[in-house]
Amino acid sequence: MTTIDATPLRGTERPGPRRQEVATRIKEYILRNRLKPGNLLPTEIELCEAVGASRSSVREAVKILSALDIVEVRHGHGTFVGRMSLNALVESLAFRGLLSGEEDHHVLGQVVDVRQTLEQGLAAQAIDVLDEEHRAELSALADEMENLAAQGKDFLEVDRAFHLKLMEPLGNDLILQLTEAFWQVQAIVAPTLRTEPEDRVITAQRHRAIVDAVAAGDPAGLRSAIAEHYAPIRASIARAVQP
Amino acid sequence: MTTIDATPLRGTERPGPRRQEVATRIKEYILRNRLKPGNLLPTEIELCEAVGASRSSVREAVKILSALDIVEVRHGHGTFVGRMSLNALVESLAFRGLLSGEEDHHVLGQVVDVRQTLEQGLAAQAIDVLDEEHRAELSALADEMENLAAQGKDFLEVDRAFHLKLMEPLGNDLILQLTEAFWQVQAIVAPTLRTEPEDRVITAQRHRAIVDAVAAGDPAGLRSAIAEHYAPIRASIARAVQP
DNA sequence: AACGATTTGTACGTATGTATG
DNA sequence: ACATACATACGTACAAATCGT
Numbered sequence: 225m226t227t228i229d230a231t232p233l234r235g236t237e238r239p240g241p242r243r244q245e246v247a248t249r250i251k252e253y254i255l256r257n258r259l260k261p262g263n264l265l266p267t268e269i270e271l272c273e274a275v276g277a278s279r280s281s282v283r284e285a286v287k288i289l290s291a292l293d294i295v296e297v298r299h300g301h302g303t304f305v306g307r308m309s310l311n312a313l314v315e316s317l318a319f320r321g322l323l324s325g326e327e328d329h330h331v332l333g334q335v336v337d338v339r340q341t342l343e344q345g346l347a348a349q350a351i352d353v354l355d356e357e358h359r360a361e362l363s364a365l366a367d368e369m370e371n372l373a374a375q376g377k378d379f380l381e382v383d384r385a386f387h388l389k390l391m392e393p394l395g396n397d398l399i400l401q402l403t404e405a406f407w408q409v410q411a412i413v414a415p416t417l418r419t420e421p422e423d424r425v426i427t428a429q430r431h432r433a434i435v436d437a438v439a440a441g442d443p444a445g446l447r448s449a450i451a452e453h454y455a456p457i458r459a460s461i462a463r464a465v466q467p
Numbered sequence: 468m469t470t471i472d473a474t475p476l477r478g479t480e481r482p483g484p485r486r487q488e489v490a491t492r493i494k495e496y497i498l499r500n501r502l503k504p505g506n507l508l509p510t511e512i513e514l515c516e517a518v519g520a521s522r523s524s525v526r527e528a529v530k531i532l533s534a535l536d537i538v539e540v541r542h543g544h545g546t547f548v549g550r551m552s553l554n555a556l557v558e559s560l561a562f563r564g565l566l567s568g569e570e571d572h573h574v575l576g577q578v579v580d581v582r583q584t585l586e587q588g589l590a591a592q593a594i595d596v597l598d599e600e601h602r603a604e605l606s607a608l609a610d611e612m613e614n615l616a617a618q619g620k621d622f623l624e625v626d627r628a629f630h631l632k633l634m635e636p637l638g639n640d641l642i643l644q645l646t647e648a649f650w651q652v653q654a655i656v657a658p659t660l661r662t663e664p665e666d667r668v669i670t671a672q673r674h675r676a677i678v679d680a681v682a683a684g685d686p687a688g689l690r691s692a693i694a695e696h697y698a699p700i701r702a703s704i705a706r707a708v709q710p
Numbered sequence: 711a712a713c714g715a716t717t718t719g720t721a722c723g724t725a726t727g728t729a730t731g
Numbered sequence: 732a733c734a735t736a737c738a739t740a741c742g743t744a745c746a747a748a749t750c751g752t
Binding site: 267268269283297298299300301302303 | 716717718719
Binding site: 316326 | 497530531584
């Protein structure tokens, strides 16, 4: 049932590198056979025969696709259709941020801009779809932040959960994954800043303000609460540029 | 001057696959030496010696990094620090869209949501920073769209230029690249829809409305003009689900 | 628990294509 | 035209992980 169009790469036509050709064929195979995430792909050797390439080339192509989470390779088991996460975006952006963050942190600042824009832009409709249960969970997370901040501890995971919970009821997977991705990028790049302990207390309070604005059903208030929530990190970035 | 910390991977410690180890080392090398995009990296053979891995592992690692545009390889020339584009996001998201687009087009719909959210959220400040020259260019692009639409032609490139020009004066590289990336994803996935010729005429007119709102300095009008601009593609998606 | 079959991971060798001088 | 340096491609052999018997 090997159906990878075994046309032997007619004649001299060789547009790009071999691995790119192979990667394209594998993607076409997935589309043509309507495979879904988690489905098994042919073995490397079968792919070699099907596409007429060496195993090295096939492997390099598969590694490219796995870096994009289009496929997922499990040692000793097989190659599967990937989960299509935004891992590639995170890795790429995070590295860019680390590279630029040695001097200024302008990439980090841009990430904060995007996060704020998305959350503010979706705030109004978030209020409409947030039910009582969601509001209670957000409030509980804000409580937890305030407790941890009072103890001088950080609350990375709680913060992550908060922002995801805020966007979750919109029912848009992509927005949820972008929220997650940009949060991760900030979590990776931000530690290169020195963070003031009092900033954490302020940040916890600002999350409380967001919850309050949601409960009050006040879109404009929510937008400004979100903006103020990002003020401490912006201040840290500004401090880092001119210390 | 090879400085890739040639610790021979002490003893039995082998957390992940070899290529992941190598990829991490290469990233560390770039960061440690403060390399910038375009700078030359050591040759594959030098990397092999430095990290104590075989050619195959090094190549697979480099291919992963090149898929993320962290490095860029030029045949017969060498390996360089990459341009850090969002190519990985485009490839990953576009494939996801194609995969889901065989039945419904919910991924395409989510991409449209994100594009609209970003543009609406930035519309207000875009008005503030757009100068006369920008407005003239936007107007010229809208003219061009209307002309092409009247002739029944498509205007993909003009549309792309329009949306980039709208976000350009904000001075945020990341937002510009996200605009470009999501546009590309839509351009790749949308052709799987059948597009009505009259939709193009309407879309051209909606771009004109955006220009007018910018010229009038009317943020609320601009936001609704942007929303209406995406109406035709939303309608196409809805038609595709139940034809 | 142990073994073998299957599949991916790593290593090495050789030849070829490509860009630079 | 030639030489050098580099990436590309192929093939083979063996190691490591997973699964079923």
